Amino acid sequence: MLAAAHRHDPLFVISVAAELADMHPQTLRQYDRLGLVTPRRQGGRHRRYSPYDIEQLRQIQQLSSEGVSLEGIRRILALQNRVEDLESEVAELRQALRESQRNPTGTRVFAVGSGGDVVTVPRGQRPRPAGRELIIWRDRQRER
Incomplete structure (x- = not known):
């Protein structure tokens, strides 16, 4: 399993990503066009999917099988991405607070x-x- 620091690294070409997500490559291209999962581009042309993208593709497949529309899936993924960003920001702020409490720079007036x-x-x-x-x-x- 990859470390959390590498989960957004673009590793997989579309054929491998499609196989890992148990989808057809054309479905991945369609999701890219719709903005559901946007892989990085290597050399401006070739899609490269990260382990996080694969997780999202699997989640799309699960939500779709449960009857959620593509627009609903898009909103769910956007909210989950926002929550992840905010959790990361909170962790950084907590770390900065701990550092400032450990190494006080003096009184601020x-x-x-x-x-x-x-x-x-x-x-x-x-x-x-x-x-x-x-x-x-x-x-x-x-x-x-």
């Missing part, structure tokens, strides 16, 4: 003006309120 704009205050200086501005900072001396 900023002021929020009355117009809602954020103004950065240089390190080591305290903001001076002008009018009715809200000042936010973290006092590391008090935390100790």
